[in-house]
Amino acid sequence: MINKNEERISLITAVGANGEGLVKEEGCVIFLPFAFLGEKVRYKVLKVKKNIAFGKVTEVLVPAEERVKPVCPLFRRCGGCQLQHIKYTEQLKMKRKTVADCFLKIAGLSADVQPTVRADSPYGYRNKLQIPVVEKDGETVIGFYAENTHRAIRTDRCAIHPEWAETIIAVFNDYINKYRVKGYDEERHTGDLRHIVVRAVEDKFIVTMVCLKEKIAGADELYGKLKEKFENITLYLNVNDARTNVVFGKTFRLIGGSAFYVASVGKLQYEFGVQSFLQVNAEMSEKLYKKVVELAAPDENSVVVDAFSGAGLMTAMLAQKAKKVYGVEIVPEAVRCADSLAKRNHLTEKMENICGKCEEVLPSLIPELKEKFGKITLILDPPRKGADASVIGAALRAEADKIVYVSCNPATLARDVGLLIGSLTERDGEVVKAEAYEPRYSIEYIRPYDFFPQTKHVETLVLLSKKKPDSHIVVDVEFGEGEGKISLKDALKRAEGRKPKSKTTYKDIQNYVEENYGFKVHTAYIAEVKRNLGLPMYDAPNAVEELKRPRSHPTEKMVLAIKETLAHFEII
Numbered sequence: 001m002i003n004k005n006e007e008r009i010s011l012i013t014a015v016g017a018n019g020e021g022l023v024k025e026e027g028c029v030i031f032l033p034f035a036f037l038g039e040k041v042r043y044k045v046l047k048v049k050k051n052i053a054f055g056k057v058t059e060v061l062v063p064a065e066e067r068v069k070p071v072c073p074l075f076r077r078c079g080g081c082q083l084q085h086i087k088y089t090e091q092l093k094m095k096r097k098t099v100a101d102c103f104l105k106i107a108g109l110s111a112d113v114q115p116t117v118r119a120d121s122p123y124g125y126r127n128k129l130q131i132p133v134v135e136k137d138g139e140t141v142i143g144f145y146a147e148n149t150h151r152a153i154r155t156d157r158c159a160i161h162p163e164w165a166e167t168i169i170a171v172f173n174d175y176i177n178k179y180r181v182k183g184y185d186e187e188r189h190t191g192d193l194r195h196i197v198v199r200a201v202e203d204k205f206i207v208t209m210v211c212l213k214e215k216i217a218g219a220d221e222l223y224g225k226l227k228e229k230f231e232n233i234t235l236y237l238n239v240n241d242a243r244t245n246v247v248f249g250k251t252f253r254l255i256g257g258s259a260f261y262v263a264s265v266g267k268l269q270y271e272f273g274v275q276s277f278l279q280v281n282a283e284m285s286e287k288l289y290k291k292v293v294e295l296a297a298p299d300e301n302s303v304v305v306d307a308f309s310g311a312g313l314m315t316a317m318l319a320q321k322a323k324k325v326y327g328v329e330i331v332p333e334a335v336r337c338a339d340s341l342a343k344r345n346h347l348t349e350k351m352e353n354i355c356g357k358c359e360e361v362l363p364s365l366i367p368e369l370k371e372k373f374g375k376i377t378l379i380l381d382p383p384r385k386g387a388d389a390s391v392i393g394a395a396l397r398a399e400a401d402k403i404v405y406v407s408c409n410p411a412t413l414a415r416d417v418g419l420l421i422g423s424l425t426e427r428d429g430e431v432v433k434a435e436a437y438e439p440r441y442s443i444e445y446i447r448p449y450d451f452f453p454q455t456k457h458v459e460t461l462v463l464l465s466k467k468k469p470d471s472h473i474v475v476d477v478e479f480g481e482g483e484g485k486i487s488l489k490d491a492l493k494r495a496e497g498r499k500p501k502s503k504t505t506y507k508d509i510q511n512y513v514e515e516n517y518g519f520k521v522h523t524a525y526i527a528e529v530k531r532n533l534g535l536p537m538y539d540a541p542n543a544v545e546e547l548k549r550p551r552s553h554p555t556e557k558m559v560l561a562i563k564e565t566l567a568h569f570e571i572i
Helices: 088-107 163-179 219-229 282-296 313-319 332-344 358-373 389-398 410-421 488-497 506-517 523-532 556-568
Strands: 007-011 021-025 028-032 040-049 052-062 128-136 139-145 152-154 193-201 204-211 232-239 251-256 261-265 268-272 303-307 324-329 351-355 377-380 402-407 424-427 430-433 441-449 459-466
Touching: 007 021, 007 052, 028 040, 040 556, 052 556, 088 410, 088 441, 128 152, 128 163, 139 163, 163 193, 163 204, 163 219, 204 219, 204 261, 219 232, 219 251, 268 313, 268 332, 282 313, 282 377, 282 402, 282 441, 282 459, 303 313, 303 358, 313 324, 313 332, 313 351, 324 332, 324 358, 332 351, 358 389, 377 389, 389 410, 402 410, 410 424, 410 430, 410 441, 410 459, 506 523, 506 556, 523 556
Parallel strands: 028 052, 204 232, 303 324, 303 377, 324 351, 377 402
Antiparallel strands: 007 040, 021 028, 040 052, 128 139, 128 193, 139 152, 193 204, 232 251, 261 268, 402 459, 424 430, 441 459
16 A cells, blocks of 8 residues: 555656656556656655555666756756756657657557657757746745746746846846845735746847736836847836736736847748747747648648638748638737738738637638638647637538648647547547547648757647548448348447447536545636646536636645546546
């Protein structure tokens, strides 16, 4: 029996999707962060819930050959990186396996995943800094959160950010000390400064300080200090006075600098602003975008829909070769940037940018284009939660010859690809495996791209091609009794025996938790735990994933109870 606080010595026999070592003992799976396959470790058991436990490695007795010394002194304390203790070549193998495992476990698809495309720069690659500012023991601290907490670890420099991040943090620390700026206390909902967000492209920087109120002392002086360090730099003040985990509020106020900057990729010039979405790894995004264009293979007769198009960079790359490309993006500023990009690069006739939610725009846009042009190619590049049910439905109705899917979450990617192919189906607001299906698409290409070295995250590119039948067979069936006929009674009996098992609902999970642990959990908390575990999520019409008064996280007690319940129902 596994007991809390006991010390054990075990061999790591597997590695989880988040890079943690796994030990299976006495019918219990023990999660050990920062341990690796094949290592012999001494660990302390921290939490135990029936068949799941969590522990902390206290000593690596026999290290794996793949283990290396972490570069960052905050590694294991800061939650930004999970894999610095593993050789980079091995990180690439792990991510390839993670993608393959998600496709097999979630979608029931044995996918031929190609080796992960490595980053030329496994450190200092991020072009975006997003760092919390919190009040801690009466002191304002700039620092990243520890894993699965909102406890900030003071950070002066970060190994996966370039040197400019260290400079900007230092300027903000001086500013905070001079003006006695208070960090955000999320329990009391007090303070001055909540986040510092920096977007850097080439030698141009847009800095946003996210504040609780519309004014903050010394903002003009802060801009002047930043201007001394960087020639092309902009400072915004964003107001976010809501109790929420969302970083930005609705109001932006320009303190100093240009509202927009111009950068380039190849021969394309593009504009970006404070809310423009750009991939955090410019080197890898250029590699991936070029591959997207290659896979989509647009020509003068091709019509392409680029869903979740952001600032329109990939849309423009496609438009250079296609007859017409339609980009769909929800952020107005990003659409304005995409329009500017089209004009600047003489692509206005071939590139149309639509502002709206993909789940609302695509169901009407795709049939219209289908009727007008006959066939289309669809590009999907959704956020981590994956594509909405209506987007998947629109994609299926379009019967696109090609679907190119770019994903930052292997779990939701596997779910969505399973729905597109047909190995998964939706039933009562939940995604379940299909009992039998005729594939609608085939996977022609699947490859991870390492946008996020040293972390558990991975970008993946998939090409789906319309599945065409090899042949057609016509069979006449006569129901009834007697020779040469099929008994309708027997057919119904066999169908009844093949009915799929009922799906565990959020209500089932809530009831189990209340019955066995004595407290209630909100569906939003269940959704958060499922998402953090990389489990497939599906947006049912009645799903509630955000509270009226949001809190940071479910309590640790709630998380453990939900995980144990998921294990009970064999969901994990």
